[in-house]
Amino acid sequence: MENSRQLNPAFFQRSPLDIAPELLGCLLVRELDGVRLAGRIVEVEAYMGEEDAASHAYRGETARNRAMFGPPGHGYVYLIYGIHHCLNVVCGPVGLARAVLIRALEPLAGIEVMRERRGQENMRALCSGPGKLCQALGIDRALDGHDLLGGSALWLEPGVVPGDAICTSPRVGVRGDEAAINAPWRFFLSGNPDVSRTPLNRSQRNS
DNA sequence: GTCAAGATTAGT
DNA sequence: CTAATCTTGACG
Known part of the structure; x- marks a missing residue:
């Protein structure tokens, strides 16, 4: 058994490249209509702001x-394609727009509610994608800028550090220059069934 | 005001 | 491969 992460402000006051892989295994918890929904983070991507x-x-x-651009440990939620919301954890320092996109969760609690919210009959791939997990947990722009260390509405909790190998790959669906497209800044737990499906899953392995 | 594009997803 | 769906940001 390994140690838990310390999810204090100092944890998020670092580079997303260090924080992203360490968020794997941590819990994302949502309290919605008095019900507790939770999932284990199994896939993330780092974004390096202006650079x-x-x-x-x-x-x-x-x-x-x-x-x-605000305080680390808070959320950045945006709407994409007019349809899906995506959740990021802002990283420090204030003024540098760095963040980690939460791309997939392994559902742990409130699974029935998640399934209903997703209008899905089976329980597979319930939170396997940035838009899917936001739909399952009822995350939208109302939570933009929300303090994810505050322990209310939506927050992060330490989890057991995964023993699974951590894989990296280029990020999914990004545009930009060659450097941005090729940067291996997606991190996911090797072989975890809740990681979103993409050809990139066959890429490099490290960490 | 107008317009093109988007860190996605589900379905053909 | 493409449609869905609408906010945002750049430009006039």
């Missing part, structure tokens, strides 16, 4: 991405 052509913050601060 990253794939980041929403590449061209500076706007009304939409403002939360990314």
Whole structure:
């Protein structure tokens, strides 16, 4: 058995490249209508702000991405394609728009509610994708800028550090320059069935 | 005001 | 491979 992460402000006051793989195994908890929904993080991606052509913050601060420039440990939630919401954890320091996108969860609690919210009959791939997990947990822009260390509505909790191998690959669906497209900044638990399905899953293994 | 594009997903 | 669906940001 390994140690739990310390999810204090200092934890998020570092580079997303260090934080992202360490968020694997941590819990994302949502309290919705008095019900506790929770999942274990199994897939994430790091975004490096102004230095990253794939980041929403590449061209500076706007009304939409403002939360990314704010305090670490808070959420950045955006709507994509007019349909899906996606959740990021903002990383420090304040002023640098760095963040980690939560891409997939292994459902742990409130699974029936998640299934209903997703309008899905089976329980597979319930939270396997950034848009899916937000739908399952009822996450939308109302939670943009929310403190994810506050222990209310939506928060992160330490989990057991996974013994599974951590794989990396380029990020899914990004545009930008070659560096952004090729950067191996997606991190996921090797072989975990709740990781989103993509050809990139066959890529490099490390960590 | 107008317009193109988007860190996705489900279905053909 | 493509449609769905609508907010945002850039530009005039």
